[in-house]
Every structure is written in C-alpha cells, then in structure tokens.
Amino acid sequence: MMRFLSFIIFLSGISYAQIGAVKKIDSLLSLSANYEFKDGLQSLKYAKQASILAESINDNELLFGTYLQMADCLYTLDMFDKSLEYIKNIEKKNILNNPIKRARLKEVKSNNFEALGLDELNLKELNEILEILSSNETNDAREIKARVYAYLSNYYEVKGDFKKADEYINKTLKLNKEILKPKPIDTFIAKAYICLALKKTDSAFYFINKSFDSQKVKGKYSFKYTLYMVLADYYYYKENYPLALINYQKTLNDMASFNIKDTECSMMVKEKIYKIYGKLNDRRNEQKYLNEFKNELSTYNHENNKGLQKAVNLILDEKDNEKKVIKKKNKIIFFLIGGLSTLAIAYLYLRNRKIYKRKRDVLVEKEKLIKKNRELEGQKKELNKKAYQNQFNELISLAKNNNPEFLILFEEMYPIFTANLKQLNPHVRNSELFFCALAFMNFSTKEISNYTFVSVAAVQLRKHRIRKKYNIPSHEDFNTWMKSVEQMQLM
Known part of the structure; x- marks a missing residue:
C-alpha cells in the first residue's frame, strides 16, 4: 500500500509540474506576442524561454507553438535565415497534425519568401494555404484566409495588377465582418493604397479616415506609424510635399517611440523624404536622407542575401524528404505485392521518373535563386555607382559656383x-x-x-x-x- 501511495504521489507530482510548465509556456508566448512590435529582441527572448520549457516536457503541441513564435519573431527582426531554420525544425519534428498548424507554418514561410523577393515560392505557399483550408469554416481558418487574401492582394499590387489586388482585398474586407478578431486598420490601409493606384483619390482618403477611426478604439498607447505613412503617401501622390514631409516624420518618430524595427518601412519613408527635398531644392537634407536610405538598403540586402542561401537549403531539404518518403513507400509496396513483380517494376519506374523530375525542378529553382542573388548584388552596385555619380556631379556644381558647401561635401567624399x-x-x-x-x-x-x-x-x-x-x-x-x-x- 505504501508503495502504491508513493507511486500515486510521484505521478501527481509529475502531472502538477507539467501543468505548471504549460501555464508558464502560455504566459511566455503571450508576453512574446505583446512585445513583438514593441521590442523585437525581448519578444524573441520570451519565445526562446517558452521553447526550452516545451522541449523539457516533450509536448509536441507546445513545441509547435513555441517554434512557430520563434520563427515569427525572427522574421519580424528581418533575420530571415534564422526564421527559416526554425521552420525547418518544425518540419523535421513532424508535428503538423492538423490543417490550421500546416496553414500557420506556411503563412510564416510565405512571409519570409515575400521578404526575400522569392515571388513564385511565396505565391505557391499562399495558394496551398487556401487549398488546405478550402473546406474549413472555423474562426481560426477564416482569420488565416483573411490574412492570405490580403497577402495575395499585396502580391498582385506589387506586380501592377491593381484590379486583381482590389478583388482580393475586398475578400479580406468581407471576411473581417465574419471573424472574431479582424484587423480592419491593416485592411483599410491596403485598400487605400490600391485606390491610389487606381487613381480613386476620394476613395483612398475615405479608407485612410476609416483606419484612423479604427485606431481611436485601440487607444493612445498603440503605434500609428503605418497610418501616418499611408497619409504621407496620399499627400505625396497629391504633390502636397509639406504635409507629406510632416507625416513621414511622424512615421519615423512613432516607430522610434515604440522601438519598432521595420526596415522596409524606414527605407521607403527615407527614400520619399530625400526625393521630396530634391524637388524642394534642399540639397543638404536631400543628401542626409539619401545617405541614410543607402545605409539601410545595404544592411537590408546583406540580410536578404544570407536568407536566400537558407531558402535554397530549405527547398533542397524538402525535396530530399519527399524522396525518402517515396523510397519507403516503394519498399512497402514491393513486399506487399510480392508476385506482382511486373506491376511493381512499372510502379517503381514511374516513381523514379517523378523523383528525377523533382530533382531537376530543384536544380532549376536553385539556379533561379542564385540568379536572383546576383541581380541583387548588381542592383546594389548600380545604386552605389549612381549615388557616387550624383555626389560627384553635385561637388562639381558647388565648385563651379564657389559655394562654401563644396568643402563639406569634398571632405565627406x-x-x-x-x-x-x-x-x-x-x-x-x-x-x-x-x-x-x-x-x-x-x-x-x-x-x-x-x-x-x-x-x-x-x-x-x-x-x-x-x-x-x-x-x-x-x-x-x-x-x-x-x-x-x-x-x-x-x-
């Protein structure tokens, strides 16, 4: 009886410890999500602590959640290579046992591919998410589909197909009315940009106002930099440069006050600012923001190039795993069929052809990625060359005009x-x-x-x-x- 009681107490202790660990993990993941756009590094620390706890109790459900949060945090920090590594870890552990998990993983993967400029892979992941969730009408599935439609809208907007972009963002607007936790601000901003592209300025301003109205509900302690940016872009489009400058500066100030790391947004803002100062013939500020833009672009391209190699490895690993699965299936079929050797040989022949085709596709995809990497390097060199030429031409102009600013720029160059x-x-x-x-x-x-x-x-x-x-x-x-x-x- 004493042994039995001791065993029960032992099991109870283990169960109590696991319950405590689960609560702690949930708490850490919640903290990580709250800090994701306020302090990216702190968010990553909380997610890492949660993943260590999940590994200690070997809970697959929790492992998936913590690894996915790690991948998301690293993506937010523009560390695409590290983000793809965690996605790879999830796939290796084979803990994708339901459609929502598979869709969420593919969503984070597509975000990385989009940031790396891998358009075909990004589009492939997005379409696979919609296929996975095609018959799933749960609230979680609808939330993911709403985001995917928004991603597709952005994809076609970048491609210049604004009509198709408008169709997809309208689908997100429709789903936002049906789901529990919609993101109306992001959707209104996306819709406003599409309206600007379609030259519907009144409609664009209407959705900008709706985004600011939705922001008021969130309160004054939440960031508004994306709102200031779309308003600044609206005034830039209207050629109202003073108001555009004011709102671009508000964008940068809001990002700084909330310690938000959004490299792409910062680059786009500084690019627009230096162009405005150029139009206003303010050379000093034009040069200042041009230099800041070039520095951020150089850092961003460096991170992208690292991520491209990881993306290549990820794709190759996926194809290797497919080949292993195929070989395993072939062995099972061979032993089950037994006497039907002719059918088995035919089956293996077709399978091997498929493997060969997939391997060839991998090599083609790898060559595309390498080509993309070279193009990025070429664009970087061309940008640096143009920037230097602009500086040199400006220096010649200052010298010819005996301008005292000549010496400042000369010492810099x-x-x-x-x-x-x-x-x-x-x-x-x-x-x-x-x-x-x-x-x-x-x-x-x-x-x-x-x-x-x-x-x-x-x-x-x-x-x-x-x-x-x-x-x-x-x-x-x-x-x-x-x-x-x-x-x-x-x-």
Missing part, C-alpha cells in the same frame, strides 16, 4: 586626402584646402581662375607658394602631386 593634407600641414587653412581640393579634382589653372574669380597669374602664384610649402618638385605636375596625396602612407 575624400576623407583620406583631407586627413593626409592636414597631417602634412596641421595649420592648413580652409582657403588653402579649397584650392588644393580643386587641383585634386584636376581643374586647370584657367578653370580655377574662373571659379574663384581671381586672375590666372594669381592662381599660378598661389601654386608656386604651395609648391614651396609642401616641397613639390618643379618638374612634377601640380595636379598629379595633389592626387598622390591620397595614396601617401603617413605616420
């Missing part, structure tokens, strides 16, 4: 030359630095005379004095020597 010249002469004045900079840029004596409004003789005299000061040999070309300053190895 050629910091090594400036530093080396100051090391050769720590007391060099700005006027002398300006003169040397013109020579560095290979302006002729006559051009320097024209742009600085002095005589040719005065320019030649100044060159003579600088030659003496820096010990420039008389036989060496003055401009060539100035170019060599940038290559000097000084202590």
Whole structure:
C-alpha cells in the first residue's frame, strides 16, 4: 500500500509540474506576442524561454507553438535565415497534425519568401494555404484566409495588377465582418493604397479616415506609424510635399517611440523624404536622407542575401524528404505485392521518373535563386555607382559656383586626402584646402581662375607658394602631386 501511495504521489507530482510548465509556456508566448512590435529582441527572448520549457516536457503541441513564435519573431527582426531554420525544425519534428498548424507554418514561410523577393515560392505557399483550408469554416481558418487574401492582394499590387489586388482585398474586407478578431486598420490601409493606384483619390482618403477611426478604439498607447505613412503617401501622390514631409516624420518618430524595427518601412519613408527635398531644392537634407536610405538598403540586402542561401537549403531539404518518403513507400509496396513483380517494376519506374523530375525542378529553382542573388548584388552596385555619380556631379556644381558647401561635401567624399593634407600641414587653412581640393579634382589653372574669380597669374602664384610649402618638385605636375596625396602612407 505504501508503495502504491508513493507511486500515486510521484505521478501527481509529475502531472502538477507539467501543468505548471504549460501555464508558464502560455504566459511566455503571450508576453512574446505583446512585445513583438514593441521590442523585437525581448519578444524573441520570451519565445526562446517558452521553447526550452516545451522541449523539457516533450509536448509536441507546445513545441509547435513555441517554434512557430520563434520563427515569427525572427522574421519580424528581418533575420530571415534564422526564421527559416526554425521552420525547418518544425518540419523535421513532424508535428503538423492538423490543417490550421500546416496553414500557420506556411503563412510564416510565405512571409519570409515575400521578404526575400522569392515571388513564385511565396505565391505557391499562399495558394496551398487556401487549398488546405478550402473546406474549413472555423474562426481560426477564416482569420488565416483573411490574412492570405490580403497577402495575395499585396502580391498582385506589387506586380501592377491593381484590379486583381482590389478583388482580393475586398475578400479580406468581407471576411473581417465574419471573424472574431479582424484587423480592419491593416485592411483599410491596403485598400487605400490600391485606390491610389487606381487613381480613386476620394476613395483612398475615405479608407485612410476609416483606419484612423479604427485606431481611436485601440487607444493612445498603440503605434500609428503605418497610418501616418499611408497619409504621407496620399499627400505625396497629391504633390502636397509639406504635409507629406510632416507625416513621414511622424512615421519615423512613432516607430522610434515604440522601438519598432521595420526596415522596409524606414527605407521607403527615407527614400520619399530625400526625393521630396530634391524637388524642394534642399540639397543638404536631400543628401542626409539619401545617405541614410543607402545605409539601410545595404544592411537590408546583406540580410536578404544570407536568407536566400537558407531558402535554397530549405527547398533542397524538402525535396530530399519527399524522396525518402517515396523510397519507403516503394519498399512497402514491393513486399506487399510480392508476385506482382511486373506491376511493381512499372510502379517503381514511374516513381523514379517523378523523383528525377523533382530533382531537376530543384536544380532549376536553385539556379533561379542564385540568379536572383546576383541581380541583387548588381542592383546594389548600380545604386552605389549612381549615388557616387550624383555626389560627384553635385561637388562639381558647388565648385563651379564657389559655394562654401563644396568643402563639406569634398571632405565627406575624400576623407583620406583631407586627413593626409592636414597631417602634412596641421595649420592648413580652409582657403588653402579649397584650392588644393580643386587641383585634386584636376581643374586647370584657367578653370580655377574662373571659379574663384581671381586672375590666372594669381592662381599660378598661389601654386608656386604651395609648391614651396609642401616641397613639390618643379618638374612634377601640380595636379598629379595633389592626387598622390591620397595614396601617401603617413605616420
């Protein structure tokens, strides 16, 4: 009896501990969801703690939830390669035992593919979600379908098929009336952008107002940066640049106040801001926001390139798993059929052809991904080249106009030359630095005379004095020597 009672107490202790762990996991996942857009790293920490607990009690249901939340957090942080790794872990553990789970996993996967620019894979995942949930009319299924229709709307909007984009966003608007937890703000914003694309400005403004009205229900402690951005884009479309600038700045401020990491949004806003300042002939602010945009784009492309390789591996692993399943089925069929060897051989032949076709498809998909990666690198180089050319043209223009801002931009573009010249002469004045900079840029004596409004003789005299000061040999070309300053190895 004592042994029996001890056993019962032991089992009760295990059960109580598991119940406590389940409650703790649910609490951590709830915290992770709440922090996902406020503090991405904190959200990830909570999700990681939950996954460790789920692994300790070996509960497949909880493992799925925690791994999926980890993948979602990493996607939000623009760490697409890590997000795809967790998706891979879920698939390896084979814990996708119901349609809702399969659909949710594919949703996060499609989000990663969309961010990586893998359009065909993104579209494939979205269509498979709708197929999985085609006969499922539960509230969870409707919520997922509402989001998928919105994703499809965005897909066709990017492709320029605004009519089809409008059809899908209307499906989301319809489902929002039927589900328990709709996202009206996001849907109204998406609808507003489509209306702008279709040149229905009155309709766009109507849905922008509806999004702000829905935001009031949420209260003042929730972020509004997506609302400010669509309103700014509306004014940009209407060419009301002052109001557009105000709302773009509100977008960035709101993201900063809520510590939101949305790289794509930040890049798009800064791109629009520098373009507006360009239209307003405000070169200083134009250059400032252009530099910020380029820096963020460079970081973003770097993360994308890492994620592309993970996507390739993920696809290849999926195909390998399919081949293993097929081989296993072939063995079972072979032993069951026994004497029907002819049928078995035919079956295996067809299966092997299918495997070969899938393998070939994988190689084709891999080549597409590699090509996409090269295109991204090419676009990055082209953007850097154009940005440098724009800066150089601006520098030439400032020099020709004898503009004092020339020296600021010159030092930014050629910091090594400036530093080396100051090391050769720590007391060099700005006027002398300006003169040397013109020579560095290979302006002729006559051009320097024209742009600085002095005589040719005065320019030649100044060159003579600088030659003496820096010990420039008389036989060496003055401009060539100035170019060599940038290559000097000084202590």
